[in-house]
Amino acid sequence: MNRLQSLALLAALTTLPFTLALAAQEADAPPRAPDAGLSEDAAPEELSVEEAAPAFEIRDGYDVDIEEFQWTHRPVVVFADSPADPRYQEQIDELLQDIPALMTRDVVVFVDTDPKARSALRKKLRPRGFMLVLIGKDGGVKLRKPLPWSVRELSRSIDKMPTRQREIEARRGG
Structure with a gap:
C-alpha cells in the first residue's frame, strides 16, 4: 500500500x-516522470487531504433547499426530536459504518433534530419523532422508515432504482 x-x-x-x-x-492519474534535479533525500510534494476531492459530511438540514440536489445527489434526511434520541444516534453510527458505499451512490446526509425550528425539510416531509427519508435523484421520496437502517439496506434500496441501474450500466461501459 x-x-x-x-x-x-x-x-x-x-x-x-x-x-x-x-x-x-x-x-x-497518468504516470509521472521522475523529477529531475532532486536529490534522493528531498521530500516529495505533499498533498493535502482537503484539496483532493469532495468530502463526505453529515450536514444540518435546517436551511437546505433539497431541490438543489436534484439529479446530482440522493439526499438522506434523518429526523429526530432531539440529538439525544437513541435511534438518531444509532442511525448516525450506522451511516458512518460504510461511507464509501454512500459516496459511490452520491448520497448526501442531512439531519434535523429540532422540531421547533420548523425547517423547510420538516414542513415538506412531515416527520413524527425519528424518521429516515431517502430521496431519489429525481427529487421524489423513495423511502420512509421509522427505525434506523444500515448502509447495506439503504444501498440495496438505492441499487434497485432505475436511475442507479443506468449509472451502473454507464460505469460498466454499456
Missing part, C-alpha cells in the same frame, strides 16, 4: 469530513 492509499485509509477511519478520493485520484 503506497503513501496516498494509506493516507486515504487513515482519513476514512478517523475523521469527518474526509475523502477517499486520494487513492482514486492517484489511480486515474
Whole structure:
C-alpha cells in the first residue's frame, strides 16, 4: 500500500469530513516522470487531504433547499426530536459504518433534530419523532422508515432504482 492509499485509509477511519478520493485520484492519474534535479533525500510534494476531492459530511438540514440536489445527489434526511434520541444516534453510527458505499451512490446526509425550528425539510416531509427519508435523484421520496437502517439496506434500496441501474450500466461501459 503506497503513501496516498494509506493516507486515504487513515482519513476514512478517523475523521469527518474526509475523502477517499486520494487513492482514486492517484489511480486515474497518468504516470509521472521522475523529477529531475532532486536529490534522493528531498521530500516529495505533499498533498493535502482537503484539496483532493469532495468530502463526505453529515450536514444540518435546517436551511437546505433539497431541490438543489436534484439529479446530482440522493439526499438522506434523518429526523429526530432531539440529538439525544437513541435511534438518531444509532442511525448516525450506522451511516458512518460504510461511507464509501454512500459516496459511490452520491448520497448526501442531512439531519434535523429540532422540531421547533420548523425547517423547510420538516414542513415538506412531515416527520413524527425519528424518521429516515431517502430521496431519489429525481427529487421524489423513495423511502420512509421509522427505525434506523444500515448502509447495506439503504444501498440495496438505492441499487434497485432505475436511475442507479443506468449509472451502473454507464460505469460498466454499456
